[in-house]
Amino acid sequence: xxxxxxxxxxxxxxxxxxxxxxxxxxxxxxxxxxxxxxxxxxxxxxxxxxxxxxxxxxxxxxxxxxxxxxxxxxxxxxxxxxxxxxxxxxxxxxxxxxxxxxxxxxxxxxxxxxxx
Amino acid sequence: xxxxxxxxxxxxxxxxxxxxxxxxxxxxxxxxxxxxxxxxxxxxxxxxxxxxxxxxxxxxxxxxxxxxxxxxxxxxxxxxxxxxxxxxxxxxxxxxxxxxxxxxxxxxxxxxxx
Numbered sequence: 001x002x003x004x005x006x007x008x009x010x011x012x013x014x015x016x017x018x019x020x021x022x023x024x025x026x027x028x029x030x031x032x033x034x035x036x037x038x039x040x041x042x043x044x045x046x047x048x049x050x051x052x053x054x055x056x057x058x059x060x061x062x063x064x065x066x067x068x069x070x071x072x073x074x075x076x077x078x079x080x081x082x083x084x085x086x087x088x089x090x091x092x093x094x095x096x097x098x099x100x101x102x103x104x105x106x107x108x109x110x111x112x113x114x115x116x
Numbered sequence: 117x118x119x120x121x122x123x124x125x126x127x128x129x130x131x132x133x134x135x136x137x138x139x140x141x142x143x144x145x146x147x148x149x150x151x152x153x154x155x156x157x158x159x160x161x162x163x164x165x166x167x168x169x170x171x172x173x174x175x176x177x178x179x180x181x182x183x184x185x186x187x188x189x190x191x192x193x194x195x196x197x198x199x200x201x202x203x204x205x206x207x208x209x210x211x212x213x214x215x216x217x218x219x220x221x222x223x224x225x226x227x228x229x230x
Binding site for chain 2 (some may be wrong): 004
């Protein structure tokens with residue numbers, strides 16, 4: 001069965017310091033993994049995705065994530081936080097179904113605060 | 117511009133009064149879905165559709181209906197809304213279902229049922 005656990009509901013960092021948002025997942029098959037960002041009163045925007053290619057995935061705005069199968073993790077990182085990074089971040093796992101569709105599960109979200 | 121368009125963006129209604137939230141995409145995507153977002157729960161899938169006339173329940177389908185008569189449109193219908201359906205709703209679309217690719221989301225519809 002699928003599940004996604006975002007280990008922190010809130011993360012607070014100072015501007016210019018590194019960001020780490022943690023995500024663990026479980027999946028029965030070979031999943032695809034995504035990180036989305038949601039700014040206040042906005043829709044969701046894709047940050048990056050892993051689809052069985054390179055395990056280190058680079059996304060937009062300087063974010064990257066590493067797929068670690070042995071740890072079932074897909075943590076999101078950024079070397080230096082910017083004020084504009086303050087938002088809510090969602091880790092997402094997607095599995096292909098035998099019916100031809102796919103099942104997508106969202107984590108509960110991590111709200112990132114960036115202090116000046 | 118490629119986009120998913122939801123209407124309305126904001127809606128306040130009373131218990132029991134039927135409503136429809138429309139969703140339209142201009143990317144010729146086969147796969148469309150509806151989610152609700154509630155604090156601390158992330159997004160939960162309500163219904164999804166793999167193609168025209170093909171729909172299926174997601175994780176929280178109770179109290180909702182959908183239809184997919186055309187590829188571009190996927191309306192969400194609340195026949196008799198209740199206060200526990202107060203939430204932020206997102207429609208999403210994706211390219212063909214045999215690819216693990218990202219979903220494109222609408223801007224959201226904030227629904228309040230009083």
